[in-house]
Amino acid sequence: MNDPQAAAGKATGLTFSNLDPQKQRRVLDESYREFAERGYNQASINRIVGRLDIAKGSLFQYFGSKEGLFKHLFRRAVDEIKTPLRAIRDADTAEAFPQRLKRVFAASAAFAKAHPFLWGIYRRMLTQEDFPLRATLLSEVRAEALTFFRELIELGQQQGFVRAELDPATAAFIIEATLDRALTAQDSPVLDAGLGLSSDPHTRQARLDALAEALCQGFSIPEAHKGDCNA
Amino acid sequence: MNDPQAAAGKATGLTFSNLDPQKQRRVLDESYREFAERGYNQASINRIVGRLDIAKGSLFQYFGSKEGLFKHLFRRAVDEIKTPLRAIRDADTAEAFPQRLKRVFAASAAFAKAHPFLWGIYRRMLTQEDFPLRATLLSEVRAEALTFFRELIELGQQQGFVRAELDPATAAFIIEATLDRALTAQDSPVLDAGLGLSSDPHTRQARLDALAEALCQGFSIPEAHKGDCNA
DNA sequence: CGCAGAAATGACCGGGTGGTCATTCCTATG
DNA sequence: CATAGGAATGACCACCCGGTCATTTCTGCG
Numbered sequence: 373m374n375d376p377q378a379a380a381g382k383a384t385g386l387t388f389s390n391l392d393p394q395k396q397r398r399v400l401d402e403s404y405r406e407f408a409e410r411g412y413n414q415a416s417i418n419r420i421v422g423r424l425d426i427a428k429g430s431l432f433q434y435f436g437s438k439e440g441l442f443k444h445l446f447r448r449a450v451d452e453i454k455t456p457l458r459a460i461r462d463a464d465t466a467e468a469f470p471q472r473l474k475r476v477f478a479a480s481a482a483f484a485k486a487h488p489f490l491w492g493i494y495r496r497m498l499t500q501e502d503f504p505l506r507a508t509l510l511s512e513v514r515a516e517a518l519t520f521f522r523e524l525i526e527l528g529q530q531q532g533f534v535r536a537e538l539d540p541a542t543a544a545f546i547i548e549a550t551l552d553r554a555l556t557a558q559d560s561p562v563l564d565a566g567l568g569l570s571s572d573p574h575t576r577q578a579r580l581d582a583l584a585e586a587l588c589q590g591f592s593i594p595e596a597h598k599g600d601c602n603a
Numbered sequence: 604m605n606d607p608q609a610a611a612g613k614a615t616g617l618t619f620s621n622l623d624p625q626k627q628r629r630v631l632d633e634s635y636r637e638f639a640e641r642g643y644n645q646a647s648i649n650r651i652v653g654r655l656d657i658a659k660g661s662l663f664q665y666f667g668s669k670e671g672l673f674k675h676l677f678r679r680a681v682d683e684i685k686t687p688l689r690a691i692r693d694a695d696t697a698e699a700f701p702q703r704l705k706r707v708f709a710a711s712a713a714f715a716k717a718h719p720f721l722w723g724i725y726r727r728m729l730t731q732e733d734f735p736l737r738a739t740l741l742s743e744v745r746a747e748a749l750t751f752f753r754e755l756i757e758l759g760q761q762q763g764f765v766r767a768e769l770d771p772a773t774a775a776f777i778i779e780a781t782l783d784r785a786l787t788a789q790d791s792p793v794l795d796a797g798l799g800l801s802s803d804p805h806t807r808q809a810r811l812d813a814l815a816e817a818l819c820q821g822f823s824i825p826e827a828h829k830g831d832c833n834a
Numbered sequence: 835c836g837c838a839g840a841a842a843t844g845a846c847c848g849g850g851t852g853g854t855c856a857t858t859c860c861t862a863t864g
Numbered sequence: 865c866a867t868a869g870g871a872a873t874g875a876c877c878a879c880c881c882g883g884t885c886a887t888t889t890c891t892g893c894g
Contacts, residue, residue, distance in 0.1 A: 590821020
């Protein structure tokens with residue numbers, strides 16, 4: 373009769389997937405938006421069902437709880453996103469360090485612009501401790517990002533572009549911090565502080581390039597590759 | 604009779620300042636802590652008065668509203684903090700660029716550790732749009748920080764330590780981003796990602812130095828000052 | 835048509851929130 | 865001691881929250 377195990381978990385497990393796919397999308401999109409705009413705690417189930425014009429009970433029948441909804445949403449998003457992100461990462465592996473760095477910067481910025489809700493949730497997760505799955509997900513994502521940048525630096529060192537005495541982990545940290553800040557600034561004028569990252573796409577692109585260039589020149593072996601960074 | 608203007612504003616204006624200074628401190632400290640730990644929206648007046656063991660009505664008599672309390676708190680904190688921060692900034696102006704950069708990194712980290720509540724609120728403000736005064740305060744603070752780093756770079760260029768073709772604004776952005784990330788990581792293991800910034804003070808200090816060094820070497824004129832950065 | 839099972843509904847619940855205010859308490863002064 | 869005025873109180877308010885569930889509506893099949 374009573375099954376305490378089932379309290380937080382599957383609920384029905386089927387209802388939602390039986391729905392008209394178009395309705396599924398609408399529900400997912402609207403919930404997404406709410407979490408991205410308000411964060412986990414400030415997000416309101418009432419507001420979501422209000423905008424969707426469905427009964428509150430339905431949402432709970434689909435996902436069991438607020439946390440269930442969020443987890444479903446996020447797991448799905450992460451899966452959907454993994455492929456394109458890996459594509460960015462693994463593109464042009466053979467390319468020289470400076471070009472690759474710039475490309476990664478540009479692609480990341482484009483990605484953040486293209487998936488504002490996912491990016492919004494990620495950004496909120498970074499500084500708002502109360503998200504479900506925060507620890508798990510964040511350490512996964514960040515570890516992957518830092519590993520990627522570290523490998524990029526190491527490859528640059530093998531190619532002879534990057535100074536050999538530079539600690540890859542330290543450099544990766546700096547790159548990641550700069551990129552993250554730049555992406556954050558591009559949709560938040562307050563953080564931009566006059567650099568121009570949040571203005572029109574043209575200037576934004578230029579500023580982003582300048583950042584990648586400055587980093588690249590900073591890490592480069594000066595005598596060997598003068599001027600290679602602004603190719 | 605009715606004065607809509609007075610709704611959000613001064614309330615009594617005097618009650619709180621008439622209080623026993625010791626009680627004033629207790630009230631301020633506890634409120635501080637609540638906002639720092641939970642952010643503005645999640646902070647609870649009920650919890651504050653509960654911990655202080657005073658009546659809820661009293662808090663509202665002192666500050667008029669939750670927003671009033673927060674504003675009072677923050678204005679006061681900013682004032683209290685300005686002096687020591689300027690001191691860090693203006694110390695050893697004559698010192699060479701690498702040493703100055705390291706010193707600023709170390710001092711900032713120490714400051715964040717020494718004022719965890721203020722630092723917590725600032726960090727939350729960066730990514731949680733719903734704080735009162737957010738726009739005003741944030742742009743003020745960030746502008747000041749970026750200006751400081753820009754001037755530091757420019758001075759470094761005059762001293763001949765920093766490459767002349769480096770754009771000061773871009774470099775300042777990178778420095779600020781790195782420093783901010785490092786300070787954030789030092790009390791949040793999830794963000795550290797194996798670098799060691801959130802472990803014991805010794806390693807933390809070493810990692811922080813490594814970051815400053817890497818930045819410094821990146822910006823330096825290579826031939827002229829080899830090795831100057833790890834003085 | 836009848837009917838079964840899935841899906842949808844929204845009134846309702848307990849609890850927490852920021853905020854109010856009539857009342858009581860405290861203390862300093864005449 | 866009486867009293868005036870500031871300080872303290874906590875019951876109370878309207879509102880919103882996440883969550884429940886008995887009931888109704890829909891839909892497809894025999």
